[in-house]
Amino acid sequence: MTYHSAPQRWPRQILFGDVDAMFASAAVVKDPRLAGKPIAVGGPPPRGIIAAASYAVRPFGVHSAMPTAKALQLCPQLILLPPDRPLYRRLHETMQTVTSRLFPLTEWSSIDEFYAETTDLQSLHPDALTLGQLVKDELYDATGLCCTIAVATGKTVAKIAADNHKPDGLVVVKPGTERSFLAPYPLRALPGIGPKTASKLVALGLTTISDLLDPRWDQPLHRLFGHGLVWLRELAQGIDREPVVADRASKSVSRETTFERDTHDRPFLERTLRGFLRELAHDLRQEGLAAGGCAVKLKDSRFTITTKHGRFPHALNYDPDMWPTVKHALHELMKPGADYRLVGVALTALTQSAPGLFDNRRAKAIEAMDALIARHGSSVIGLGGVSQEE
Numbered sequence: 001m002t003y004h005s006a007p008q009r010w011p012r013q014i015l016f017g018d019v020d021a022m023f024a025s026a027a028v029v030k031d032p033r034l035a036g037k038p039i040a041v042g043g044p045p046p047r048g049i050i051a052a053a054s055y056a057v058r059p060f061g062v063h064s065a066m067p068t069a070k071a072l073q074l075c076p077q078l079i080l081l082p083p084d085r086p087l088y089r090r091l092h093e094t095m096q097t098v099t100s101r102l103f104p105l106t107e108w109s110s111i112d113e114f115y116a117e118t119t120d121l122q123s124l125h126p127d128a129l130t131l132g133q134l135v136k137d138e139l140y141d142a143t144g145l146c147c148t149i150a151v152a153t154g155k156t157v158a159k160i161a162a163d164n165h166k167p168d169g170l171v172v173v174k175p176g177t178e179r180s181f182l183a184p185y186p187l188r189a190l191p192g193i194g195p196k197t198a199s200k201l202v203a204l205g206l207t208t209i210s211d212l213l214d215p216r217w218d219q220p221l222h223r224l225f226g227h228g229l230v231w232l233r234e235l236a237q238g239i240d241r242e243p244v245v246a247d248r249a250s251k252s253v254s255r256e257t258t259f260e261r262d263t264h265d266r267p268f269l270e271r272t273l274r275g276f277l278r279e280l281a282h283d284l285r286q287e288g289l290a291a292g293g294c295a296v297k298l299k300d301s302r303f304t305i306t307t308k309h310g311r312f313p314h315a316l317n318y319d320p321d322m323w324p325t326v327k328h329a330l331h332e333l334m335k336p337g338a339d340y341r342l343v344g345v346a347l348t349a350l351t352q353s354a355p356g357l358f359d360n361r362r363a364k365a366i367e368a369m370d371a372l373i374a375r376h377g378s379s380v381i382g383l384g385g386v387s388q389e390e
Helices: 022-030 068-074 085-102 128-143 155-163 178-182 195-204 209-213 215-225 228-236 266-286 319-333 360-376
Strands: 014-019 039-042 050-053 079-081 105-110 113-117 147-152 170-172 252-263 289-300 305-316 340-352
Touching: 014 128, 014 155, 022 039, 022 050, 022 085, 039 068, 050 068, 068 079, 085 105, 085 113, 085 128, 128 147, 128 170, 147 155, 155 178, 178 209, 195 215, 209 215, 209 228, 215 228, 252 266, 252 289, 266 289, 266 319, 266 340, 289 319, 305 319, 305 340, 319 340
Parallel strands: 039 079, 147 170
Antiparallel strands: 014 113, 014 147, 039 050, 105 113, 252 340, 289 305, 289 340
């Protein structure tokens, strides 16, 4: 008789999922004829930026955050598509339904990334690799999106593992192997090490995560990180106690745009912000949220970014009531003679909207307006005689 021992139980198990090039992949879900073609999502040149690039264009050097004009130079056959936020939202909600069914705790860190606490699922799913494949299959069946999955004892190792096994990857970093797994990766892979810090470390002679643990570098590392070195060295060994926070609420929502030409036209900037504010307020109402404040952002022709924060008298989700505060913040930011290349607005301090936020008459009018917006877009209608606009 042959006895098979059960897989060793993990002291802690975290599953991380990352949808592969979600915006570009969503376009293929919407139009399968685009499958395998060189597509990217972003704004048009000369000022547009690539938001997501399909893996078909990666060999050309095209990647997210690249200027669209540069991407078209590298890949003249690039198919440029505009963002489709309603589609992304629908796919995200479908994925949330799947993860809520599969896991006791899920934390969506962005629209296309999530962490799941799977420690207590080991009796049901004793093999981490099988569990990861199940998650991949369930998400694909529900949305048509491919997802890279990593399982590890902590968030940091799981994220690094997924980042380095895309696309459509599946990787398990078993307990006790975290340090050796992380050792060869570059310093920038660790959270907390940005490009400036990495360049300082490289100048000293450190290049990989394992170098952070070498006692030869104790003195310069202490000078550079101080008391933070203890935390950094724990991460370099894969020691990560950060918990999965279920249903982490978004603390803000925002919109911004870069103009084709720099401008100092105040009415134009106001119209742009009004359009953004209308969209954001509509989104808040649909999600039962309200905002306690706002932040306006400007980037001038010298690429200097300035922001101005404002507080609403109480939590709001109707843009005419929000606009005076947003408009005042814009006017406070603008400088005489300055030209601006980017403007944006964020709604901050989000909370659940209070019952009775509007009287019955206004509530019905806003509900009717939202129905028209859902059908025809946010620019189709505004309410007259309900709230005074400035």
